[in-house]
Amino acid sequence: xxxxxxxxxxxxxEEAREAPASEARIFDVHNLSVAxxxxxxxxxxxxxxxxxxxLAIVGPSGSGKSTLLRTMNRTLxxxxxxxxxxGDIHFKGERLYGNGTDPRLVRKRICMVHxxxxxFPMSIGENVLFGVRFHKNWNGRTKDEIVRSCLxxxxxxxxxxDRLSDPASRLSVGQxxxxxxxxxLANDPEAILMDExxxxxxxxxxGRIEELILAMKPHLPIVIVTHNLAQARRISDxxxxxxxxxxxxxxxxxxxxxxxxxxxxxxxxxxKVG
Amino acid sequence: xxxxxxxxxxxxxxGSETYRRxxxxxxxxxxxxxxxxxxxFLLPVSIIGYLVVEGIHCVSWRFLVDYPKGTPLGTxxxxxxxxxxxxxxxSIGLLVAFPLALGGGLYLAEYxxxxxxNKIVRFLVECLAAVPSIIYxxxxxxxxxVFLKFGISLIAGGLVLALIMFPILLIATQExxxxxxxxxxxxxxxxxxxxxxxxxxxxxRKAWRGIVxxxxxxxxxxxxxxxxxxxxxxxxxxxxxxxxxxxxxxxxTHLYNLVSEAISFDQAFGTALVLxxxxxxxxxxxxxxxxxxxxxxx
Amino acid sequence: MTRPILSKSLYWSDAAxxxxxxxxxxxxxxxxxxxxxxxxxxxxxxSGFGMNLYDFLVRQPWAPMATPPSHGIFHAWISTLxxxxxxxxxxxxxxVGIGLFLSEVAPxxxxxxxxxxxxxxxxIPAVVYGFFGYVTLVRNFETWFDMPAGECLxxxxxxxxxxxxxxxxSTSAEAFRSVAQDLREMxxxxxxxxxxxxxxVLFRKALPGLFAAVALGLxxxxxETLAVLMLAGNTVAVPHSLLDRGQPLTALMATELGETxxxxxxxxxxxxSGFILLIVVxxxxxxxxxxxxxxxxxxxx
Numbered sequence: 001x002x003x004x005x006x007x008x009x010x011x012x013x014e015e016a017r018e019a020p021a022s023e024a025r026i027f028d029v030h031n032l033s034v035a036x037x038x039x040x041x042x043x044x045x046x047x048x049x050x051x052x053x054x055l056a057i058v059g060p061s062g063s064g065k066s067t068l069l070r071t072m073n074r075t076l077x078x079x080x081x082x083x084x085x086x087g088d089i090h091f092k093g094e095r096l097y098g099n100g101t102d103p104r105l106v107r108k109r110i111c112m113v114h115x116x117x118x119x120f121p122m123s124i125g126e127n128v129l130f131g132v133r134f135h136k137n138w139n140g141r142t143k144d145e146i147v148r149s150c151l152x153x154x155x156x157x158x159x160x161x162d163r164l165s166d167p168a169s170r171l172s173v174g175q176x177x178x179x180x181x182x183x184x185l186a187n188d189p190e191a192i193l194m195d196e197x198x199x200x201x202x203x204x205x206x207g208r209i210e211e212l213i214l215a216m217k218p219h220l221p222i223v224i225v226t227h228n229l230a231q232a233r234r235i236s237d238x239x240x241x242x243x244x245x246x247x248x249x250x251x252x253x254x255x256x257x258x259x260x261x262x263x264x265x266x267x268x269x270x271x272k273v274g
Numbered sequence: 275x276x277x278x279x280x281x282x283x284x285x286x287x288x289g290s291e292t293y294r295r296x297x298x299x300x301x302x303x304x305x306x307x308x309x310x311x312x313x314x315f316l317l318p319v320s321i322i323g324y325l326v327v328e329g330i331h332c333v334s335w336r337f338l339v340d341y342p343k344g345t346p347l348g349t350x351x352x353x354x355x356x357x358x359x360x361x362x363x364x365s366i367g368l369l370v371a372f373p374l375a376l377g378g379g380l381y382l383a384e385y386x387x388x389x390x391x392n393k394i395v396r397f398l399v400e401c402l403a404a405v406p407s408i409i410y411x412x413x414x415x416x417x418x419x420v421f422l423k424f425g426i427s428l429i430a431g432g433l434v435l436a437l438i439m440f441p442i443l444l445i446a447t448q449e450x451x452x453x454x455x456x457x458x459x460x461x462x463x464x465x466x467x468x469x470x471x472x473x474x475x476x477x478x479r480k481a482w483r484g485i486v487x488x489x490x491x492x493x494x495x496x497x498x499x500x501x502x503x504x505x506x507x508x509x510x511x512x513x514x515x516x517x518x519x520x521x522x523x524x525x526x527t528h529l530y531n532l533v534s535e536a537i538s539f540d541q542a543f544g545t546a547l548v549l550x551x552x553x554x555x556x557x558x559x560x561x562x563x564x565x566x567x568x569x570x571x572x
Numbered sequence: 573m574t575r576p577i578l579s580k581s582l583y584w585s586d587a588a589x590x591x592x593x594x595x596x597x598x599x600x601x602x603x604x605x606x607x608x609x610x611x612x613x614x615x616x617x618x619s620g621f622g623m624n625l626y627d628f629l630v631r632q633p634w635a636p637m638a639t640p641p642s643h644g645i646f647h648a649w650i651s652t653l654x655x656x657x658x659x660x661x662x663x664x665x666x667x668v669g670i671g672l673f674l675s676e677v678a679p680x681x682x683x684x685x686x687x688x689x690x691x692x693x694x695x696i697p698a699v700v701y702g703f704f705g706y707v708t709l710v711r712n713f714e715t716w717f718d719m720p721a722g723e724c725l726x727x728x729x730x731x732x733x734x735x736x737x738x739x740x741x742s743t744s745a746e747a748f749r750s751v752a753q754d755l756r757e758m759x760x761x762x763x764x765x766x767x768x769x770x771x772x773v774l775f776r777k778a779l780p781g782l783f784a785a786v787a788l789g790l791x792x793x794x795x796e797t798l799a800v801l802m803l804a805g806n807t808v809a810v811p812h813s814l815l816d817r818g819q820p821l822t823a824l825m826a827t828e829l830g831e832t833x834x835x836x837x838x839x840x841x842x843x844x845s846g847f848i849l850l851i852v853v854x855x856x857x858x859x860x861x862x863x864x865x866x867x868x869x870x871x872x873x
Contacts, residue, residue, distance in 0.1 A: 108466030121479040131465035310669030318693040377596025385590040402604040406795025413607040498697025501797040526699040
């Protein structure tokens with residue numbers, strides 16, 4: 001693999017490659033470049049996410065964090081005219097941008113939680129079942145079982161169990177975001193991507209979501225974009241720094257936050273740059 | 275007055291004089307605008323009021339369900355065939371136009387990938403929405419009545435009304451769908467569902483109010499048009515009974531007939547009132563529907 | 573848990589819906605285009621009634637029964653012009669005034685009352701307007717002005733003004749409202765009166781939208797049929813004063829079509845006039861479209 005000049009985390013990647021199977025790489029981003037109307041947004045990004053770990057993508061605003069996240073489950077082409085110009089992403093060894101790949105199936109297996117939670121115009125229970133009803137992946141469970149187990153996992157069950165047929169629009173923002181996560185979990189995904197899931201929430205709800213992420217970690221790889229460095233330190237195992245569309249450094253969170261190798265990363269962490 | 279206190283005594287008197295004059299002008303201007311608004315309010319109220327006052331004595335249940343009678347025909351009796359005909363025409367028009375407009379609006383809002391294509395189509399449709407109703411009448415006559423040999427018939431009139439309704443419905447559908455926040459699309463599609471599932475379960479539920487508003491606008495416009503119907507479907511008097519291949523009476527053409535042949539102004543007031551009241555009721559019930567459908571579609 | 577990504581599923585439902593909706597779109601739009609083409613075809617481009625454009629529009633009178641028959645429409649478009657000019661002359665000042673009122677002066681509750689009032693005005697069918705004009709004005713004109721029959725261009729113009737008013741009013745209100753709020757705040761912050769702000773700032777910024785409002789009123793006035801049919805008098809003569817009777821183009825078509833043999837010279841003449849009207853109205857609408865897009869861009873500034 002050709003390592004771009006800015007990348008200084010080759011050490012960590014090699015170690016990861018030799019890691020035992022239980023720490024297998026789920027996402028492998030190779031030299032990914034994304035451009036929009038000739039203007040490049042991502043240039044030669046390299047990254048990886050390991051199973052049963054949380055990868056935090058951090059960096060100043062405008063560095064392309066959300067764009068990178070969206071390439072990882074092929075929702076980029078839905079929301080903008082930006083296109084992947086070179087490189088690829090491997091998910092469990094399969095190419096996401098290969099010729100035969102069905103983007104919709106990608107989205108079924110890798111689900112995303114967005115910044116601003118949005119309730120579909122239906123009841124709480126139906127919201128949870130939205131994807132399940134389509135994909136019909138009941139897996140032998142009844143719809144009540146699915147609703148209950150997903151809502152329990154996100155810690156919402158006790159609050160809403162008596163009003164499952166109420167419209168979801170009546171929930172508070174914090175509850176709504178947990179509902180969105182439950183909705184994603186109901187799809188039985190193999191990975192979850194989160195785009196600044198707590199930025200629209202108050203500190204209490206944020207805390208609950210962070211607990212939820214830590215609770216989900218043993219079951220699913222999670223990739224989270226966050227602009228909150230403290231949050232990244234709290235919940236992530238690996239951190240990836242993006243700056244101006246390029247991946248500067250990826251390493252275990254502990255090492256990166258205490259001994260960053262890249263100067264820009266160090267400046268960012270110590271608050272010299274915003 | 276404020277101004278003289280604000281301006282220090284050292285300011286020249288002429289200065290404060292001009293200021294006061296411009297404040298006066300400002301007040302006059304505001305009064306003029308209020309007057310304009312008042313007229314704008316007075317006009318519809320007085321027109322409707324006048325029609326109600328003059329026509330109410332004529333309208334009764336018998337008036338609605340009875341057939342035209344008397345000599346000359348129409349001086350007495352009721353207007354049932356006209357009511358029937360108007361309802362039939364509007365229904366046929368809606369039945370034909372709505373599916374086409376819904377499909378078209380759906381395509382433009384959700385499926386059409388090329389922005390240029392969408393803009394061109396939308397431009398065409400908007401232009402055609404402004405075509406004068408007499409032109410629809412000319413076309414309906416030449417194409418449906420003569421060329422396709424439908425004759426002056428319910429079906430010809432219904433199809434012309436469908437043509438009139440189509441642009442209005444299309445624009446309403448497209449706009450209602452467009453107004454749904456993109457976040458719904460992103461969130462839904464990133465769960466791996468197809469666009470059609472998303473449209474069906476989320477987008478249409480969010481957009482239905484705008485679509486209903488469009489239907490009300492389109493139907494109201496069509497029911498009230500006399501010009502296109504005059505040459506494609508209408509007949510002066512009919513014995514009732516609807517047939518797709520037979521001409522019908524309609525409320526606006528009946529009104530026109532009563533007036534232009536000077537048959538009966540009493541009946542004309544009644545007919546006008548029924549027409550207006552019908553449209554108002556239709557509008558009001560649609561508004562009620564939207565209020566009720568209100569907070570929470572399941 | 574390895575499920576294959578590499579399967580190109582045919583999202584049949586999406587493909588089907590996309591195809592069906594495209595067909596729906598195509599059907600509707602092609603019928604509308606067919607209309608334009610067909611009207612043109614039926615007019616045979618003027619070949620059937622033996623006149624060149626100048627004769628048709630200006631020189632020859634409308635005398636289909638004469639020998640030789642003549643199908644000039646001069647009297648018709650003169651009437652149309654008079655009635656349209658009169659209606660716009662009344663509706664534009666009042667409409668812009670109402671628009672300004674709604675956008676700048678009216679308190680919220682008044683706006684909420686005026687909105688349905690204007691919609692009501694716009695929703696009254698043309699034939700009812702004609703009827704209303706007939707029973708109120710025509711009757712009275714006969715007594716006031718000592719006319720044998722009260723129908724005249726003046727009445728048609730007055731009623732047409734009322735019909736056009738709501739469109740001019742709401743479009744100009746929209747134009748004024750689209751002027752960005754911060755522009756106003758900056759102006760008021762300098763301590764000037766509201767009139768001053770309106771004159772120097774609002775009118776200039778809203779001008780394209782106001783043109784669009786005028787154009788909209790123009791298009792509607794030109795195309796109105798039933799009301800002028802009932803009120804303008806319907807005589808084949810060139811009008812000389814407002815109290816004269818006239819026959820706007822739309823009324824001419826409405827009156828004569830019923831008694832016309834298909835594909836005869838008169839028939840073609842009627843369709844030719846229809847086509848001319850169509851082109852003019854479409855041209856005005858193109859202009860409105862351009863204006864609307866210009867002033868929508870402005871409000872983003």
